[in-house]
Amino acid sequence: MLTHFSDQCALRKPCTQPNACYFWPMPQNAFAHVNEWVFDLDNTLYPPAMRLFDQIEMKMRGFMVDTLGIDDAEANYLRKHYWEVHGTTLAGLMREHGIQAEPFLTEVHDISFDALQPDPDLASLIKNLPGRSIVYTNGTKPYAEQVLAARGLDGVFDAIYGIEHADYIPKPERNAFDRVFGQDGLTHKNAAMFEDEVRNLEVPHAMGLRTVHVAPEPSGEDYVHFHTDDLTAFLRQISG
């Protein structure tokens, strides 16, 4: 199902019948001006049902137990708490415990990619988008390259940006987007961003990007232009 919300939509509510919508009847029209496409990585370029991130969460807990000398229950609480308050668990560990980024990132990304399947349709749709396509993740570039290879998406993107390109400042902070989009030379008004964590779309929306929330359920946030639970189907639709 494709739904949309928009500041251009007079209904101001989730639309479950896009084909019957008079306010934005052709989703591809909303992307006709876009020539730079920004994709988050985890749970965006692969479905959350593949559950890759579960392994990373387990690794984070183990790292925190070993490094902070706390038990697993407290580690799991802090993992989530820091994610909520600081944007990522790593940002909380750096700011509140002086943890170095590199050992943490090396440890938590040492996982199996067997759960990921190649998606040739997605690869071909992204390749055929007009202009440039980039990945921007709160993970690292080397980790992103492994995920993309396992999904058959290697060689599809013009650039890959990780947390290291934002001096370890995470999305959703404005500073992080400024650094990464600045390095890329991105023209905000000609760009679209695809992302599963809805809060990471608020700043891109304020910057003038078209925003697409990729997740099983819509969130209802007014900074989301479109929601889809199927990225491949959505790209096929806007590719006309």
Ligand SMILES: [Mg+2]
């Ligand atoms: Mg994500």
